Amino acid sequence: MTFDYDLFVIGGGSGGVRAARVAAATGATVALAEESRYGGTCVIRGCVPKKLMVFASEFSVEMQTAQAYGWTVHAGGFDWPAFRGKLHAELDRLEGVYRKLLKDSGVETFDVRARLSDAHTVTLSTGESYTAKHILIATGGTPIRPDIPGAERGIVSDDIFNLDTLPRTILVVGGGYIACEFACILNGLGVAVTQYYRGAQILRGFDDEARGLVSEDMISNGIDVKLGTNVQSMTPGDSGYIVTPTNGDEKCFDQVFFATGRRPQTEDLGLEDLGVGLGRNGQIEVNEYSQTAVPSIYAIGDVTDRVNLTPVAIREGMAFVETVFKGNPTPVDHDLIPTAIFTQPEIGTVGLSEEAARDIEPVEIYCTAFKPMKSAFAGDTGRVMMKLVVSQATRRVLGCHIVAPGAGEMIQMAGIAIKMGATKEDFDRVCAVHPTMSEELVTMKTPVRAG
Structure with a gap:
């Protein structure tokens, strides 16, 4: 044919x-x-x-x-x-x-x-x-809107780049990376941001310790994060939209942004x-x-x-x-893909979370959290975190999780080592670059816990 x-x-x-x-x-x-x-x-x-x-x-x-x-x-x-x-x-x-x-x-x-x-x-x-x-x-x-009364009046991620003006107040609905990224972005641009998420903690599926630190920093940066909270309905008000949440605390927002899935x-x-x-x-x-x-x-x-x-x-x-087209059957490798969430601070992650690794085999956890030099000098109380999840049996690094400014840049490099099968001792053999945040990845000598 x-x-x-x-x-x-x-x-x-x-x-x-x-x-x-x-x-x-x-x-x-x-x-x-x-x-x-x-x-x-x-x-x-x-x-x-x-x-x-x-x-x-x-x-x-x-x-x-x-x-x-x-x-x-x-x-x-x-x-x-x-x-x-x-x-x-x-x-x-x-x-x-x-x-x-x-x-x-x-x-x-x-x-x-x-x-x-x-x-x-x-x-x-x-x-x-x-x-x-x-x-x-x-x-x-494509983004989806939740099945609640009035949801068609809200915006989704496709709309955010085309707004005529920035709202004074906005409700971000959702707890995934899109919701959290835009909550941080809009907060940084001067918008008063409230975030509702129905779960117990934002960024489900990511390492618990990492997402907990990001949540703390988002709150300390001025984002009103309401966990265990969802929207029941939204209706037009005199100056925006009146939102009725599951906790009954009705509020009015200039705009409602649904980041509830794709x-x-x-x-x-x-x-x-x-x-x-x-x-x-x-x-x-x-x-x-x-x-x-x-x-x-x-x-x-x-x-x-x-x-x-x-x-x-x-x-x-x-x-x-x-x-x-080249006659070379090539399966797609979806294992150990580094990724970043551009919250403020960022998360960089590759491999297994501590929780996922524990379900598979005994592990050791190497972790440190500290105030980075640049922001500490300026009086900022925010912390960063470096974490390695290590197999007790093979000593391979099963996961690396970084919460810090520039975490996306750091995890790209860490991802190479972990994809190659680096052990904790391979990390230890690398000389630290001082003074940097990422030097902590090669200077953590004692596990903080095992399990």
Whole structure:
């Protein structure tokens, strides 16, 4: 059978674009359809604009620190419209880069919605249909609102970058990394932030000691964190929204921001009719080679709900090309992936939490918390934490958890050692870089506990 393309990619995010480009470099004919903006969640609605907002929000503390170090600082308030304009210009530039990369790679692009008609046919919303030997779905995920009265009046993470003005007060609903990151960002930009989370502690799934320290620092930085609390309803008020929580303490907020989860974007793709398996959250079920139950159809990235991180989607795209177009079957490695949560302070983490490791085997815990030199000199009472989870049997470092400014940068380097199978003694053999925060990772000699 003759096909219009060797590969048709649905979704122009980081994973889909990388897979399309690399496949085209092998000589394959490739097309890609994207109904929104090129760059996907990370570039347009996630990592990139979020990190730029993190940078902006940190200057309020940096100016206070500068004064403590003897600088005379004259600063006005934060100019949200000016920042937002530069932010949008940067996102436009990055989208242009993605488009150019595809064009220069010889990938044909369609700026429309696409769905599958059969195992080898993609139909565009404009009516045209194209056939492809292989189809790759990389449509990502989307925020969801909770099923409560009035939730449609709130905003989600996709909306936060487009606000005309910053609210004076905001309620952030949720306790995951998106909720906590934006609570810290908005607090740093001068917004009075309240955060409701229904659980007993924020950042469920991360190391208990690390998330406890972040929670303490968020509260000491002025965020009103209410644990064991959820929203029952929200209604319009005279100057915002009246929110009724489960604890009965009704309050009014200028804005309500729901960060209560994301779901894979699999609606109206025609998947069920073709026999592509979907999980409980709507995710596309794939094997270790990102292949669905229909042999010609593959899926990568957040739409598979495996590890929802941009670098993972890119690696999945590369493994797909190795498998399908280079004849080198390459399973995707989802083990020991370093990651960072850009709260203030940041969390950097790789491997097992103390709690998860204890459930598997006996471990030793090496941990220290202290006031870092820079902020302690300025009178800041906040602490940072360095933690290693070590197997008693093999001495391998099973997990590393850092709570500190710049934790994301540190964990990238620690992740290399841990991925290589470093033992606690390997860490000990490394000479400390002094004076730094991260030197504590190689100077902790005595475990604080075992279990």
